[in-house]
Amino acid sequence: xxxxxxxxxxxxxxWLQDVPDPEIPVISVMDLGIVRDVSWRGDxxxxxxxxxxxxxxxxxxxxxxxxxxxxxxxxxxxxIRTQLSPAWTTDWLTDGAKAKLEAYxxxxxxxxxxxxxxxxxxxxxVEKVSQFGSTPCKAQWRCQACLxxxxxxxxx
Amino acid sequence: MDPLFEFxxxxxxxxxxxxxxxxxxxxxxxxxxxxxxxxxTALDLIGQTQMWLGYAAEVEGAGRTADDLAFLRDAxxxxxxxxxxxxxxxxxxxxxxxFLFDAYQIQNLxxxxxxxxxxxxxxxxKSGKEATYHLDRSRDTVxxxxxxxxxxxxxxxxxLDALWPYAGEMFLAxxxxxxxxxxxxxPLPLEYRAPWEAAVLPALAAAALKVPQDDFAHQGGKTGRRxxxxxxxxxxxxxxxxxSYPGATW
Numbered sequence: 001x002x003x004x005x006x007x008x009x010x011x012x013x014x015w016l017q018d019v020p021d022p023e024i025p026v027i028s029v030m031d032l033g034i035v036r037d038v039s040w041r042g043d044x045x046x047x048x049x050x051x052x053x054x055x056x057x058x059x060x061x062x063x064x065x066x067x068x069x070x071x072x073x074x075x076x077x078x079x080i081r082t083q084l085s086p087a088w089t090t091d092w093l094t095d096g097a098k099a100k101l102e103a104y105x106x107x108x109x110x111x112x113x114x115x116x117x118x119x120x121x122x123x124x125x126v127e128k129v130s131q132f133g134s135t136p137c138k139a140q141w142r143c144q145a146c147l148x149x150x151x152x153x154x155x156x
Numbered sequence: 157m158d159p160l161f162e163f164x165x166x167x168x169x170x171x172x173x174x175x176x177x178x179x180x181x182x183x184x185x186x187x188x189x190x191x192x193x194x195x196x197t198a199l200d201l202i203g204q205t206q207m208w209l210g211y212a213a214e215v216e217g218a219g220r221t222a223d224d225l226a227f228l229r230d231a232x233x234x235x236x237x238x239x240x241x242x243x244x245x246x247x248x249x250x251x252x253x254x255f256l257f258d259a260y261q262i263q264n265l266x267x268x269x270x271x272x273x274x275x276x277x278x279x280x281x282k283s284g285k286e287a288t289y290h291l292d293r294s295r296d297t298v299x300x301x302x303x304x305x306x307x308x309x310x311x312x313x314x315x316l317d318a319l320w321p322y323a324g325e326m327f328l329a330x331x332x333x334x335x336x337x338x339x340x341x342x343p344l345p346l347e348y349r350a351p352w353e354a355a356v357l358p359a360l361a362a363a364a365l366k367v368p369q370d371d372f373a374h375q376g377g378k379t380g381r382r383x384x385x386x387x388x389x390x391x392x393x394x395x396x397x398x399x400s401y402p403g404a405t406w
Contacts, residue, residue, distance in 0.1 A: 054282055055203025084207070085278035087285060131293050132193035136200060136286075140189065156285040 007075070009038040012045070019069045022061045023135050026104040029062055033092025036083050045075055048083040053136035053156075090155045107141065107152040115152045118143035128152075159335035160273075161215045162235065163342065165225070166332075166378050168208030169236035171283075172226055173387070174257060175201030176394050177244060186247050193293060197254070200286040207279045227398035231388045238377035239322035241387040245315065248301050248308065252315035255294035259355045260326045262287050263348040272340040295359050302363025309364055316365050324373020326352075
């Protein structure tokens with residue numbers, strides 16, 4: 001008789017800490033706050049994922065990466081469910097994730113609506129170039145002190 | 157004809173047709189930042205389309221998917237506003253069309269957040285966050301170009317004059333809208349008119365543009381009764397792959 005081992009959801013969440021965001025690989029899908037629920041439905045592991053932006057092409061890659069990571073841990077029956085509500089907000093980024101973004105050169109989101117300072121030289125003399133950037137979640141800013149352009153993770 | 161299915165097609169076809177239209181700018185907008193902004197806005201709109209048409213397909217229950225609805229329907233089955241199928245024209249023209257729609261869409265999505273249909277409410281909340289950014293940008297751009305040089309002002313005025321007769325369709329109601337209002341799924345679109353004007357008129361004044369006085373409104377897009385020839389040309393490009401290689405996937 002085969003006994004199926006069903007790892008604890010807390011253990012699975014710990015494993016998902018190692019699954020990076022495909023666009024911003026310094027943060028994980030857990031850091032991003034998009035994994036909303038992990039639970040067993042019988043012998044199937046159900047994971048609820050919420051999209052950051054509705055058209056973000058990373059969403060389907062993230063689902064694939066989660067499945068692959070769990071297969072490597074021996075879990076084959078995974079059902080990834082898209083959960084729209086409550087809608088994702090940058091408030092769900094962990095503090096650790098914000099520090100990692102900054103170290104990577106992306107200014108983390110702030111409720112004030114703009115970066116605190118340049119992620120490179122830390123100058124507060126920064127200006128917005130465009131509300132839209134290299135991915136749906138980012139805006140383009142520029143530092144007036146070191147003259148470097150940088151990404152700002154915008155609030156939603 | 158299920159009124160809910162029709163209503164969802166209208167929502168999804170609006171975002172699909174506008175999303176495709178502005179994606180036509182990809183790689184050839186006037187400056188890099190605007191190119192990126194247009195492509196990102198298109199991406200948001202196509203993402204929202206997946207939610208609206210995905211739900212429409214479920215409601216229909218005929219085994220179709222969002223992709224089937226997007227790629228395998230012909231012009232007469234589309235339910236988008238005529239405004240959104242208008243060709244892009246110049247950059248100013250594109251941004252004027254975007255602004256007139258964004259200012260309407262934000263009212264539409266805000267109202268749908270309170271829909272009696274929970275799925276519609278959650279799509280509206282999700283889309284509304286993105287639409288807020290779209291409106292900020294299209295409003296700022298319309299003001300900057302209108303209140304710019306005499307050349308940019310003249311182009312924005314001609315865009316407004318050309319597009320204004322297509323704005324009225326956004327506020328027209330038919331038996332589908334009546335059915336949605338009766339079920340508290342969505343209010344009658346006429347309710348959006350006052351807040352739309354409260355957002356649009358001051359921005360056009362700040363852009364030094366004269367609002368056309370004629371209230372004539374072209375109609376026939378959201379009902380599907382009479383689309384313009386432009387939609388067929390647009391679909392010919394958008395659907396060519398699925399039409400040439402039915403069922404192709406990657």
